Amino acid sequence: MLSTKFAIPDVIFGRGAITHLAQCAKRVGAERVFFVSDQGVEDSGWVGLVKGMLRANDLECVYFNDVNSNPRDKQVQEGVEIYREGKCDVVVALGGGSPMDAAKGIATIVGNGGEIKDYEGANRIMRPLPPMIFIPSTAGSSSDISQFCIITDMERRVKMSIISRSLVPSISIVDPQLLVTQDRSLILAAGVDALAHAIESYVSKLASPFTDLHARNAIQLIIANLERAAEEKDIEALEQLSIASTSAGMSFSNAGLGDLHALAHALGGLCDVLHGWVHPTLLPSVMRYNLPSCMAKMGEIGRLVTGLNTGSDRDAAMMGIEKLEQWFEKLQLNTKLQKLVPNREDLMHVCNMATHDACHLTNPRPASAEDLMSVCEEAW
Amino acid sequence: MLSTKFAIPDVIFGRGAITHLAQCAKRVGAERVFFVSDQGVEDSGWVGLVKGMLRANDLECVYFNDVNSNPRDKQVQEGVEIYREGKCDVVVALGGGSPMDAAKGIATIVGNGGEIKDYEGANRIMRPLPPMIFIPSTAGSSSDISQFCIITDMERRVKMSIISRSLVPSISIVDPQLLVTQDRSLILAAGVDALAHAIESYVSKLASPFTDLHARNAIQLIIANLERAAEEKDIEALEQLSIASTSAGMSFSNAGLGDLHALAHALGGLCDVLHGWVHPTLLPSVMRYNLPSCMAKMGEIGRLVTGLNTGSDRDAAMMGIEKLEQWFEKLQLNTKLQKLVPNREDLMHVCNMATHDACHLTNPRPASAEDLMSVCEEAW
Numbered sequence: 001m002l003s004t005k006f007a008i009p010d011v012i013f014g015r016g017a018i019t020h021l022a023q024c025a026k027r028v029g030a031e032r033v034f035f036v037s038d039q040g041v042e043d044s045g046w047v048g049l050v051k052g053m054l055r056a057n058d059l060e061c062v063y064f065n066d067v068n069s070n071p072r073d074k075q076v077q078e079g080v081e082i083y084r085e086g087k088c089d090v091v092v093a094l095g096g097g098s099p100m101d102a103a104k105g106i107a108t109i110v111g112n113g114g115e116i117k118d119y120e121g122a123n124r125i126m127r128p129l130p131p132m133i134f135i136p137s138t139a140g141s142s143s144d145i146s147q148f149c150i151i152t153d154m155e156r157r158v159k160m161s162i163i164s165r166s167l168v169p170s171i172s173i174v175d176p177q178l179l180v181t182q183d184r185s186l187i188l189a190a191g192v193d194a195l196a197h198a199i200e201s202y203v204s205k206l207a208s209p210f211t212d213l214h215a216r217n218a219i220q221l222i223i224a225n226l227e228r229a230a231e232e233k234d235i236e237a238l239e240q241l242s243i244a245s246t247s248a249g250m251s252f253s254n255a256g257l258g259d260l261h262a263l264a265h266a267l268g269g270l271c272d273v274l275h276g277w278v279h280p281t282l283l284p285s286v287m288r289y290n291l292p293s294c295m296a297k298m299g300e301i302g303r304l305v306t307g308l309n310t311g312s313d314r315d316a317a318m319m320g321i322e323k324l325e326q327w328f329e330k331l332q333l334n335t336k337l338q339k340l341v342p343n344r345e346d347l348m349h350v351c352n353m354a355t356h357d358a359c360h361l362t363n364p365r366p367a368s369a370e371d372l373m374s375v376c377e378e379a380w
Numbered sequence: 381m382l383s384t385k386f387a388i389p390d391v392i393f394g395r396g397a398i399t400h401l402a403q404c405a406k407r408v409g410a411e412r413v414f415f416v417s418d419q420g421v422e423d424s425g426w427v428g429l430v431k432g433m434l435r436a437n438d439l440e441c442v443y444f445n446d447v448n449s450n451p452r453d454k455q456v457q458e459g460v461e462i463y464r465e466g467k468c469d470v471v472v473a474l475g476g477g478s479p480m481d482a483a484k485g486i487a488t489i490v491g492n493g494g495e496i497k498d499y500e501g502a503n504r505i506m507r508p509l510p511p512m513i514f515i516p517s518t519a520g521s522s523s524d525i526s527q528f529c530i531i532t533d534m535e536r537r538v539k540m541s542i543i544s545r546s547l548v549p550s551i552s553i554v555d556p557q558l559l560v561t562q563d564r565s566l567i568l569a570a571g572v573d574a575l576a577h578a579i580e581s582y583v584s585k586l587a588s589p590f591t592d593l594h595a596r597n598a599i600q601l602i603i604a605n606l607e608r609a610a611e612e613k614d615i616e617a618l619e620q621l622s623i624a625s626t627s628a629g630m631s632f633s634n635a636g637l638g639d640l641h642a643l644a645h646a647l648g649g650l651c652d653v654l655h656g657w658v659h660p661t662l663l664p665s666v667m668r669y670n671l672p673s674c675m676a677k678m679g680e681i682g683r684l685v686t687g688l689n690t691g692s693d694r695d696a697a698m699m700g701i702e703k704l705e706q707w708f709e710k711l712q713l714n715t716k717l718q719k720l721v722p723n724r725e726d727l728m729h730v731c732n733m734a735t736h737d738a739c740h741l742t743n744p745r746p747a748s749a750e751d752l753m754s755v756c757e758e759a760w
Binding site (some may be wrong): 001003004006008009010011012015016019020036165175208209210213214243246345 | 382383384385386387388390391392393394395396398399400545555587589590594595599623626629
């Protein structure tokens with residue numbers, strides 16, 4: 001085993017954890033908070049609550065909410081100007097992956113100058129960022145845990161993967177109560193994303209014993225709780241999903257992802273599709289493609305997914321993939337790639353783009369654009 | 381569940397990880413390293429290697445090795461003077477719990493002034509410490525992971541527990557190769573300490589889903605690998621022990637410990653006994669005492685220890701405790717408290733001291749000094 005790194009933010013976890021926000025902000029030196037969220041979270045009422053908490057603790061608050069579901073380079077630049085004008089000192093983000101990634105992009109430029117595309121790829125951020133405190137409102141993206149930041153370059157129509165230790169927030173406040181105001185569809189899209197994080201990082205080239213532990217934990221908890229969380233909004237199930245998503249974040253932030261995410265980023269840049277909806281279409285095909293390179297671990301995934309301990313690694317792996325396909329159908333998720341991509345002719349371009357994504361580097365099996373094309377055709 | 385916190389250092393893990401030291405030191409701003417180790421580690425050759433690595437990377441090195449196996453307040457004070465005279469900027473420690481805890485004590489005073497006893501208890505360190513990079517040479521204390529620092533107050537003859545988020549090092553470099561130069565007895569003492577960390581934190585009042593995950597991982601790996609690691613110095617088994625100790629550290633640093641450690645600290649202060657040798661004498665009795673307050677989790681521990689999945693929680697717990705007793709006998713560890721304590725009359729004093737230790741606060745079952753006395757008598 002090569003030397004591996006395991007780095008995470010301080011995590012404050014539990015129902016009511018959000019009430020620690022002002023105290024956390026003061027601990028990292030806040031006087032003027034730059035607060036990022038979006039319209040959806042505003043409607044849920046949590047944005048107003050956070051503003052109230054900051055105000056009650058004598059913290060100034062500059063609010064920014066111009067964030068798309070796939071946040072854009074121009075929005076990052078706009079946020080930077082507002083941060084600078086506001087003379088802010090700490091970044092707080094509340095929301096799913098989009099506001100959190102936008103906040104990371106803004107913090108990157110504030111600390112390092114230039115434009116966000118200057119930092120595309122791994123380890124290109126050289127100077128410190130302002131302290132970041134993130135509060136996830138979905139159990140999925142784990143941007144509050146990870147060293148990943150995904151921003152769309154509108155000119156090239158590509159989702160850029162920016163990866164750096166500096167992008168791990170100082171503090172992540174994970175409060176499962178926030179999930180209660182999510183609708184069924186967002187809980188599912190986020191949960192499937194967390195599952196994809198766990199599965200891809202578990203078989204990644206950079207997986208370590210610590211990332212493996214968290215990946216397995218996440219897979220098990222998502223399979224056991226996602227349906228009940230989405231259909232019944234059961235708080236116990238939502239809490240287990242929060243744990244799962246946090247564990248999945250600890251895993252993929254340190255182990256990296258694979259070609260499922262490389263393809264999802266390329267598709268997201270081209271078609272502006274909600275990230276989580278890509279996975280049910282492509283995950284089984286990517287797993288089948290990767291199988292020969294990580295048979296034992298795919299077998300372990302199969303055992304976690306099916307709950308069955310018998311059979312060879314190959315049999316367990318295949319049963320796991322089939323079980324996932326059935327599960328996606330049962331959850332009424334679209335499993336046909338053709339429903340996401342308007343023109344089949346775009347696929348080769350998508351596959352080419354994917355081979356340039358940073359996530360492609362840690363995929364367990366080498367893959368050319370043609371190999372990825374065959375994966376997409378299977379999923380079509 | 382209350383809100384809980386989970387904080388760990390950046391962990392660099394793997395065979396050969398130690399070669400990243402100079403790069404890590406530079407990343408946290410080192411020019412003049414204050415390097416703490418002890419005679420035992422010097423004899424193993426690792427101290428010379430670290431000095432060579434620092435020198436080869438143009439880092440000045442001020443070396444300090446006046447550290448006992450239970451490090452003392454006066455040694456901390458002496459280290460502080462040498463750090464200041466040397467105008468050092470970063471603390472590197474290499475060794476077991478003793479050099480690492482001494483280094484933490486020194487860093488505390490360097491950053492905060494005063495004397496080490498000013499910081500006894502939880503959360504009393506208010507100003508930042510110099511960056512710390514720790515390299516454990518044993519798989520046991522996990523001081524490289526934890527927010528704990530144990531220093532002996534020689535006047536009061538008590539081991540002080542100092543607990544603070546500030547005591548988590550910046551970076552922990554865990555290289556299983558360092559364990560190869562340990563003798564059987566030290567591997568066992570350290571491994572049993574890691575097991576005690578995992579078991580006590582698993583049933584602690586502050587346990588969280590994240591500490592639980594790591595505690596279970598540690599228990600399982602220690603039971604499976606300690607004997608082979610100690611008897612055969614098998615590198616695979618030693619690597620698994622390193623993972624276990626790191627996981628146990630992630631667990632107890634955030635969940636806290638219990639009355640076994642409260643008693644071990646009181647005994648260590650009075651009798652200067654090697655910390656790890658206390659656990660085989662007291663662990664089973666403390667577990668039996670705590671059983672009514674954490675039946676389900678003790679059952680889970682029992683299942684992990686015996687590898688059997690059947691029976692009620694109580695039955696599984698009792699079988700686990702018995703299995704541990706047999707295991708200590710098989711490893712030829714002393715299980716009689718009387719062999720550690722010269723005078724039985726000291727026991728009541730030890731139990732009184734233990735109720736004032738910070739670890740006592742997180743024990744799952746309330747315990748008076750008299751309750752602890754009955755535990756000690758069972759273990760006598």
